[in-house]
Amino acid sequence: MFMSRQYPLRSALALACALLPLGGLAQDAAAPRTVAALPAELPDSGEPTPPSPAVADQEAAGTPGLEANFGIGRAATEEEIAAIDIDVTPDGHGLPDGRGSYADGKALYDERCLACHGENLEGIPETGGPALIGGRDTLASDTPLKTVESYLAHASTLYDYIHRAMPMDAPGSLTPDEVYAVSAYILGRAGIVDETTVLDRESLPLIHMPNAEGFADDPRPERL
Numbered sequence: 001m002f003m004s005r006q007y008p009l010r011s012a013l014a015l016a017c018a019l020l021p022l023g024g025l026a027q028d029a030a031a032p033r034t035v036a037a038l039p040a041e042l043p044d045s046g047e048p049t050p051p052s053p054a055v056a057d058q059e060a061a062g063t064p065g066l067e068a069n070f071g072i073g074r075a076a077t078e079e080e081i082a083a084i085d086i087d088v089t090p091d092g093h094g095l096p097d098g099r100g101s102y103a104d105g106k107a108l109y110d111e112r113c114l115a116c117h118g119e120n121l122e123g124i125p126e127t128g129g130p131a132l133i134g135g136r137d138t139l140a141s142d143t144p145l146k147t148v149e150s151y152l153a154h155a156s157t158l159y160d161y162i163h164r165a166m167p168m169d170a171p172g173s174l175t176p177d178e179v180y181a182v183s184a185y186i187l188g189r190a191g192i193v194d195e196t197t198v199l200d201r202e203s204l205p206l207i208h209m210p211n212a213e214g215f216a217d218d219p220r221p222e223r224l
């Protein structure tokens, strides 16, 4: 018993001693920094190396709103902007074509969401997945339960959030049809729509959420 407690301590000390000289060596080996000439192309992507500040300033002079730059980077392409321009506003602006039903949503939910949010959308604390339904009228109480059902003012927020962030292990992987479908399923299980519901860019913004009147308007609209 005594020996078995001593042994790990002694080997830990031996390891610490062995590491000390290594630390010293690493510092000695630090090479002096040099500045290398930039290659014409970036090695990984093959893209042209960004222009020098002087050239970039000339280009910026012809670009409205771009007054100065740091001599790095380039203007984003339309495809690059489209790939991250995914926000959906409360009135439904930004919703894509596509449609999805409650029934399709249930199948998708069971496969891609249930593991973290639970069979009854009650949440699974061990995974960090919160409850998605329930909690209606609890927000002003001492034990508020914030869910899709109790908290969101607009159904479009549900679409936006699922599309950009879920499933947590593969965000952005769902097609528009799948996001419409799983939204219909969650809203159905919340008792906000019925099980025959099919959602698309027209019908989703028309859904009235239980907490729609629970938010105050921003008193500074000019800042948005």
Ligand code: HEC
Pocket (backbone or CB within 6 Å): 108, 109, 112, 113, 114, 115, 116, 117, 127, 128, 129, 130, 131, 132, 146, 147, 148, 158, 161, 162, 166, 167, 168, 169, 182
């Ligand atoms: C690997 C676990 C995991 C999977 C799988 C997963 N989620 Fe989540 N989900 C989470 C976690 C964790 C959060 C909380 C994130 C946070 O608060 O930042 C969350 C939050 C959410 C929310 C916001 C809930 C709220 O009230 O704020 C929604 C809606 C949601 N998930 C839907 C889905 C859907 C739909 C799927 C399947 C397509 C899915 N999730 C799959 C872990 C997961």
